[in-house]
Amino acid sequence: MTTQATSAPAVARGRLRRVRLSGLAQYAGFVPALVLFGLFFVVPLALIVGYSFWETVDYNVVHHWTLDNYRYFFSVSTYVSTMWATIWVSVAATAATIAIAFPFTYWLVRYVPRSTQRLLLVLVILPFWTSYLLRVYSWLNILGDGGAINRFLMWAHITDHPLSFFLYDRPAVILVLVYLYFPFAVLTLYASLERFDWNQFKAAMDLGARPHTVITRILLPQMKAGITTAIIFVFIPVLGEYLAPQLVGGAQGVMIGNLIVNFFSGAQYTRGAAAALLVAALIVLLLIVFRRSLEVEDATRA
Amino acid sequence: MSMTEGKLTRADLLKAGAAGAIGLTLARPAFARTIRIDGVTLNMLTWSDHYANDQLKAVSKTTQIQGRPTLFSDNADAYLKIKQTGGQFDIVSGDALWVPKYNKDGLTVSFPLSELSVSKQLYPIARNFPFWKDGSNYMGYPFSWSTVQIYYNPKYVTTKPNSWHALLDSKYKGKISLENIPTDVMAIAGRAIGAKEPYSMTSAQISQAKDFLKQLKPNVLKLASQNNEVVRALADGSAWIGITNLGTDDRVKDAGGPVVKTAYPKEGTIGFIDSEQIVKASKNQDSFFKFENAMQQAPFIAQNFITNGRPLFNEKAYKILVNTGHGDRARRQYYNKPENALKMTIKGPAGDEQAYVDAFNEVFGA
Numbered sequence: 105m106t107t108q109a110t111s112a113p114a115v116a117r118g119r120l121r122r123v124r125l126s127g128l129a130q131y132a133g134f135v136p137a138l139v140l141f142g143l144f145f146v147v148p149l150a151l152i153v154g155y156s157f158w159e160t161v162d163y164n165v166v167h168h169w170t171l172d173n174y175r176y177f178f179s180v181s182t183y184v185s186t187m188w189a190t191i192w193v194s195v196a197a198t199a200a201t202i203a204i205a206f207p208f209t210y211w212l213v214r215y216v217p218r219s220t221q222r223l224l225l226v227l228v229i230l231p232f233w234t235s236y237l238l239r240v241y242s243w244l245n246i247l248g249d250g251g252a253i254n255r256f257l258m259w260a261h262i263t264d265h266p267l268s269f270f271l272y273d274r275p276a277v278i279l280v281l282v283y284l285y286f287p288f289a290v291l292t293l294y295a296s297l298e299r300f301d302w303n304q305f306k307a308a309m310d311l312g313a314r315p316h317t318v319i320t321r322i323l324l325p326q327m328k329a330g331i332t333t334a335i336i337f338v339f340i341p342v343l344g345e346y347l348a349p350q351l352v353g354g355a356q357g358v359m360i361g362n363l364i365v366n367f368f369s370g371a372q373y374t375r376g377a378a379a380a381l382l383v384a385a386l387i388v389l390l391l392i393v394f395r396r397s398l399e400v401e402d403a404t405r406a
Numbered sequence: 407m408s409m410t411e412g413k414l415t416r417a418d419l420l421k422a423g424a425a426g427a428i429g430l431t432l433a434r435p436a437f438a439r440t441i442r443i444d445g446v447t448l449n450m451l452t453w454s455d456h457y458a459n460d461q462l463k464a465v466s467k468t469t470q471i472q473g474r475p476t477l478f479s480d481n482a483d484a485y486l487k488i489k490q491t492g493g494q495f496d497i498v499s500g501d502a503l504w505v506p507k508y509n510k511d512g513l514t515v516s517f518p519l520s521e522l523s524v525s526k527q528l529y530p531i532a533r534n535f536p537f538w539k540d541g542s543n544y545m546g547y548p549f550s551w552s553t554v555q556i557y558y559n560p561k562y563v564t565t566k567p568n569s570w571h572a573l574l575d576s577k578y579k580g581k582i583s584l585e586n587i588p589t590d591v592m593a594i595a596g597r598a599i600g601a602k603e604p605y606s607m608t609s610a611q612i613s614q615a616k617d618f619l620k621q622l623k624p625n626v627l628k629l630a631s632q633n634n635e636v637v638r639a640l641a642d643g644s645a646w647i648g649i650t651n652l653g654t655d656d657r658v659k660d661a662g663g664p665v666v667k668t669a670y671p672k673e674g675t676i677g678f679i680d681s682e683q684i685v686k687a688s689k690n691q692d693s694f695f696k697f698e699n700a701m702q703q704a705p706f707i708a709q710n711f712i713t714n715g716r717p718l719f720n721e722k723a724y725k726i727l728v729n730t731g732h733g734d735r736a737r738r739q740y741y742n743k744p745e746n747a748l749k750m751t752i753k754g755p756a757g758d759e760q761a762y763v764d765a766f767n768e769v770f771g772a
Contacts, residue, residue: 160759160760162759163482163485163486163489163755163759164489176764180764180768182767182768182769182771182772183767183771185771185772186771186772188772189772190772244638248642248644249642249643249644250642250643251642266643268580268644271644272580272627272628272644350586350629350631351631351635354580354626354627354628354629355580355623355626355627355628355629355770356580358770358771358772359772363767363770363771366586366588366763366766366767366770367763367767368483369478369479369480369482369483369587369588370480370482370483370588370589370759370760370762370763370766371480371482371483371485371486371759372759372760372763372764373486375760375763375764
């Protein structure tokens with residue numbers, strides 16, 4: 105009896121432990137991501153936040169709490185105007201990227217045989233096999249005074265001297281950004297369009313809808329989440345770009361990332377941290393705005 | 407197991423993989439130990455023109471010391487990196503008056519120059535820069551020097567620009583290229599407005615320098631991240647004027663570009679004298695001497711001159727250049743006149759770096 109009496113709670117304890125362990129086990133897959141983001145995202149972010157409220161004195165980061173870095177940023181019109189310039193360049197580049205990527209992906213999914221689709225997708229991501237820097241540099245050889253476009257124009261006798269307006273200004277930055285982020289948009293849109301039931305398309309056409317109506321009333325509403333994701337994937341990294349504007353934008357194509365880099369290369373970590381956080385705040389704000397668009401709705405809902 | 411039948415189940419594959427991983431894990435310490443005994447890696451925080459990959463390979467072969475470079479552009483950036491990363495770097499390159507700052511702030515250690523037998527190959531003047539002396543020790547190993555001057559394409563720039571103010575002419579709109587180093591660009595502007603100490607300008611002088619840069623901005627084609635971009639812009643004709651280091655004329659020519667000429671502004675200019683320093687927190691300080699003794703040998707330095715164009719302090723390398731038919735080029739770049747290095751305003755920390763960077767950003771922002 106005594107043995108039975110003591111073994112029953114022991115069994116219950118063992119069962120409880122097993123339940124707890126299995127409860128913990130379901131979080132096991134979460135641990136690597138937690139460690140990774142904790143160490144390499146949250147901690148550095150916390151440091152940047154700290155830096156943004158400190159000050160730099162004679163190349164030393166002094167832990168003296170202040171709002172000066174933020175105050176400075178808003179008190180100088182150059183930063184506000186550079187921020188606006190960055191936003192409009194990012195909007196223009198994102199709009200152009202989606203405008204080119206969407207018809208391409210539509211054609212790819214709807215009209216290209218599945219086996220060829222894979223090949224074309226590989227070709228789309230082919231530039232990723234080379235370095236980012238190389239991809240941007242290659243545009244100097246296309247747009248520059250001695251570049252391919254100018255050589256062609258001179259060969260065709262359209263001009264007798266190199267035209268310099270292709271490079272070192274905002275249009276060049278936008279063009280290169282579209283080239284750089286086109287694959288991101290295509291891959292995201294492809295994942296979304298591939299799941300689309302084209303029978304709906306055919307049914308609507310059978311009922312007399314014009315192609316334009318079918319696209320705007322049936323396809324696009326169901327692609328909303330995919331398009332929003334593509335916009336986020338393009339817009340956010342473009343907002344923080346500094347290398348492309350540095351290489352092809354010249355003195356007139358500066359974006360906010362370039363000014364932040366100047367702060368860091370000039371050892372002004374505290375100013376740089378504040379500016380970087382303001383860009384991050386803008387991104388968070390945009391994600392909140394886009395959040396609703398990412399909620400997938402039932403496409404067949406009346 | 408069904409291996410004999412030539413089939414491998416998924417479970418077998420996983421077991422084999424796990425066994426292999428365990429085997430490799432067990433074997434790794436012995437393997438790693440071998441590597442550690444045979445070689446040392448020195449982490450260098452430096453500029454791209456301080457080494458060549460072939461040179462690093464050759465030095466690694468003879469000394470068993472591998473140099474691993476990390477690049478920087480602005481001295482201020484390197485200074486703070488060394489300050490914050492401690493012993494993660496073993497060697498740091500630094501310009502002129504930055505060297506005493508590193509030393510005074512306890513980030514680098516000085517050493518007897520005689521510890522490096524290769525120092526006998528240096529011009530005597532390079533062994534006696536007063537600002538690098540620390541008693542009988544030296545704060546860094548002298549490497550190269552250059553003034554920063556105006557290079558112009560005479561095809562488009564018909565009047566020699568003998569003043570920084572000549573660059574404000576609207577006919578040069580979008581035709582000037584210079585390096586994106588805020589402190590140095592501000593110092594050049596300081597020279598233009600007549601500041602005697604362009605790296606320690608007063609607030610009023612900083613304001614004047616900023617006004618000068620505002621006038622210059624429309625003429626700036628590009629703020630280059632690396633010196634070779636200025637060379638490229640001059641070579642392909644997109645820039646008519648470059649504000650850059652000695653030797654650019656030869657590098658433009660080597661790149662297939664036009665003949666470009668030099669102009670020294672009457673207001674004076676800035677320049678650099680750079681060196682290799684030992685990081686105080688480095689655990690490999692002893693290896694510095696063996697490594698630099700190999701890296702600084704005259705044949706490497708002569709090749710460095712041919713590649714990068716600006717003069718260096720190794721006198722023996724100059725003799726090699728003369729003997730191999732590059733004497734004219736070396737003399738044209740003042741390689742044989744190291745005393746010229748002391749005639750310019752040498753680079754150093756800004757009195758108020760934040761004010762310099764702020765002013766620069768306020769001009770060159772959108």
